Amino acid sequence: xxxxxxxxxxxxxxxxxxxxxxxxxxxxxxxxxxxxxxxxxxxxxxxxxxxxxxxxxxxxxxxxxxxxxxxxxxxxxxxxxxxxxxxxxxxxxxxxxxxxxxxxxxxxxxxxxxxxxxxxxxxxxxxxxxxxxxxxxxxxxxxxxxxxxxxxxxxxxxxxxxxxxxxxxxxxxxxxxxxxxxxxxxxxxxxxxxxxxxxxxxxxxxxxxxxxxxxxxxxxxxxxxxxxxxxxxxxxxxxxxxxxxxxxxxxxxxxxxxxxxxxxxxxxxxxxxxxxxxxxxxxxxxxxxxxxxxxxxxxxxxxxxxxxxxxxxxxxxxxxxxxxxxxxxxxxxxxxxxxxxxxxxxxxxxxxxxxxxxxxxxxxxxxxxxxxxxxxxxxxxxxxxxxxxxxxxxxxxxxxxxxxxxxxxxxxxxxxxxxxxxxxxxxxxxxxxxxxxxxxxxxxxxxxxxxxxxxxxxxxxxxxxxxxxxxxxxxxxxxxxxxxxxxxxxxxxxxxxxxxxxxxxxxxxxxxxxxxxxxxxxxxxxxxxxxxxxxxxxxxxxxxxxxxxxxxxxxxxxxxxxxxxxxxxxxxxxxxxxxxxx
RNA sequence: GGGGCUGUAGUUCAGUUGGUUAGAACGCCGGCCUGUCAAGCCGGAGGUCGCGGGUUCAAGUCCCGUCAGUCCCGCCA
Numbered sequence: 001x002x003x004x005x006x007x008x009x010x011x012x013x014x015x016x017x018x019x020x021x022x023x024x025x026x027x028x029x030x031x032x033x034x035x036x037x038x039x040x041x042x043x044x045x046x047x048x049x050x051x052x053x054x055x056x057x058x059x060x061x062x063x064x065x066x067x068x069x070x071x072x073x074x075x076x077x078x079x080x081x082x083x084x085x086x087x088x089x090x091x092x093x094x095x096x097x098x099x100x101x102x103x104x105x106x107x108x109x110x111x112x113x114x115x116x117x118x119x120x121x122x123x124x125x126x127x128x129x130x131x132x133x134x135x136x137x138x139x140x141x142x143x144x145x146x147x148x149x150x151x152x153x154x155x156x157x158x159x160x161x162x163x164x165x166x167x168x169x170x171x172x173x174x175x176x177x178x179x180x181x182x183x184x185x186x187x188x189x190x191x192x193x194x195x196x197x198x199x200x201x202x203x204x205x206x207x208x209x210x211x212x213x214x215x216x217x218x219x220x221x222x223x224x225x226x227x228x229x230x231x232x233x234x235x236x237x238x239x240x241x242x243x244x245x246x247x248x249x250x251x252x253x254x255x256x257x258x259x260x261x262x263x264x265x266x267x268x269x270x271x272x273x274x275x276x277x278x279x280x281x282x283x284x285x286x287x288x289x290x291x292x293x294x295x296x297x298x299x300x301x302x303x304x305x306x307x308x309x310x311x312x313x314x315x316x317x318x319x320x321x322x323x324x325x326x327x328x329x330x331x332x333x334x335x336x337x338x339x340x341x342x343x344x345x346x347x348x349x350x351x352x353x354x355x356x357x358x359x360x361x362x363x364x365x366x367x368x369x370x371x372x373x374x375x376x377x378x379x380x381x382x383x384x385x386x387x388x389x390x391x392x393x394x395x396x397x398x399x400x401x402x403x404x405x406x407x408x409x410x411x412x413x414x415x416x417x418x419x420x421x422x423x424x425x426x427x428x429x430x431x432x433x434x435x436x437x438x439x440x441x442x443x444x445x446x447x448x449x450x451x452x453x454x455x456x457x458x459x460x461x462x463x464x465x466x467x468x469x470x471x472x473x474x475x476x477x478x479x480x481x482x483x484x485x486x487x488x489x490x491x492x493x494x495x496x497x498x499x500x501x502x503x504x505x506x507x508x509x510x511x512x513x514x515x516x517x518x519x520x521x522x523x524x525x526x527x528x529x530x531x532x533x534x535x536x537x538x539x540x541x542x543x544x545x546x547x548x549x550x551x552x553x554x555x556x557x558x559x560x561x562x563x564x565x566x567x568x569x570x571x572x573x574x575x576x577x578x579x580x581x582x
Numbered sequence: 583g584g585g586g587c588u589g590u591a592g593u594u595c596a597g598u599u600g601g602u603u604a605g606a607a608c609g610c611c612g613g614c615c616u617g618u619c620a621a622g623c624c625g626g627a628g629g630u631c632g633c634g635g636g637u638u639c640a641a642g643u644c645c646c647g648u649c650a651g652u653c654c655c656g657c658c659a
Contacts, residue, residue, distance in 0.1 A: 082617085112593070117608095123652070124651045
């Protein structure tokens with residue numbers, strides 16, 4: 001048979017009477033005795049084939065035996081359907097192919113699940129047969145969107161003088177940040193490379209080298225526990241710029257984001273993006289990655305709580321509330337569910353009461369006397385059928401618990417419009433966090449510049465120093481994060497000291513980098529986009545695995561090829577590695 | 583590391599208070615059928631109830647452990 005003349009998503013009434021050759025997979029079969037309909041599918045679409053025993057030239061018995069996902073080549077004539085037989089659901093629905101000849105190119109075994117319906121199998125089975133799941137329209141679309149996003153990113157950045165430069169995948173292990181994936185060196189016994197958690201140091205060194213605008217679409221690896229938006233290997237759009245401050249970076253990145261949404265999905269994002277300081281985001285939304293598609297802001301409730309007779313309130317650092325309408329939609333069961341959510345965030349409980357006709361009811365309402373109730377109704381602007389959820393705890397727990405509840409309430413009340421995109425920059429992060437031992441740890445990473453005028457300020461009140469970091473959040477997803485970096489080696493060294501890294505450690509881990517900073521470093525800063533999360537937003541998926549061709553499970557297994565797997569003793573011996581039997 | 587949910591036919595699920603031979607739909611196999619597009623009709627095959635242990639006269643069902651998937655907390659600069 002000749003090579004294919006058209007794809008399965010191409011033919012319309014314009015090609016009526018044309019002789020064509022098509023290739024594709026059997027998507028569905030409708031057998032009617034002497035006439036057989038087959039939908040032939042490729043990535044471009046579906047075309048209906050008609051096999052009529054009267055006109056078909058080949059062996060009709062072969063056609064009768066075809067099964068789903070067989071690969072075919074067919075020859076036939078494009079034929080306009082009767083108007084009553086049009087299929088409006090597919091592009092090629094006006095025509096069908098009157099087949100004269102067929103070649104069964106390759107047979108398919110009976111399938112482990114129904115390919116036309118992704119819900120016909122659980123995810124573990126679909127991942128084992130990922131090549132079959134990837135034939136579904138949904139995943140094909142997701143990967144097409146991903147492709148368009150790569151191209152949009154490259155064209156925007158390239159047109160704005162950013163150079164795409166590759167950095168090593170085998171690199172030095174450093175102690176900061178996430179757990180490294182390690183790669184043993186055969187040549188250097190007992191030594192290891194690490195896979196990059198990000199190309200952070202390389203891109204800063206590229207700035208020192210004078211490539212004042214760099215980007216890379218690059219795989220990064222972090223050996224930490226996974227989530228629905230986290231994979232052990234993931235893709236970043238890694239970007240760095242010289243002679244800029246945070247506003248230059250944010251401006252370019254807004255334009256990049258806008259360009260990507262416009263080219264890939266024809267969505268216009270309003271610029272400039274909204275900006276929120278970290279402390280305002282935590283205070284109002286209980287999250288450093290707030291979803292701004294709905295309101296439900298947190299309100300300070302301490303003033304009223306302290307006037308109540310509810311003793312639990314009296315010891316708490318912070319008391320916050322979220323005020324919600326539609327109290328009648330919150331059953332006992334739903335409130336219990338919200339309480340569980342609050343508890344997973346560390347809250348000891350979730351207090352609540354409902355607002356009736358100028359009085360409170362349910363929950364902890366009895367701890368508020370009539371005067372206090374009226375005062376609250378007045379000053380908090382409460383109306384009938386409101387419900388208030390209250391958490392009293394440390395400031396952090398009160399905010400994050402209510403932040404989690406805020407999101408669940410929005411889902412429960414259907415307040416989230418899925419077609420809307422609300423980007424927001426989060427700025428003014430604290431420079432440092434602290435661990436259980438009260439030791440300072442970097443909130444962003446140790447190369448982030450502090451927001452100070454004088455190096456001596458680093459000696460004072462470290463917990464209140466802000467950094468020059470910024471995150472881009474869209475609809476509650478942290479899509480990008482970056483900062484202006486330390487280009488003064490003295491400040492960089494000082495920060496390592498504050499992080500309690502001793503001189504030897506600094507020398508052996510980062511010595512080469514501090515040394516590099518001393519040879520004429522331009523002021524610089526950058527950002528990295530979580531490319532998978534960005535594609536997830538563009539595709540409307542709620543799961544990162546749906547936008548990655550071959551993802552791993554939440555325990556970092558690849559169910560299709562069964563990695564990770566054991567290796568031979570010979571391989572281990574070459575690497576001088578011994579496995580502990582336990 | 584901790585918690586929630588899930589695991590029964592090829593697949594998705596049902597399976598009552600622990601009680602006879604574990605059901606349905608789709609898929610598969612066979613038959614009928616010339617206008618379907620989730621085709622229809624008739625018939626058939628198909629099960630170590632994730633795995634291991636325990637309680638019991640009796641376990642898909644209860645208990646303990648374990649494995650896998652998933653969601654969340656910790657963690658992920």
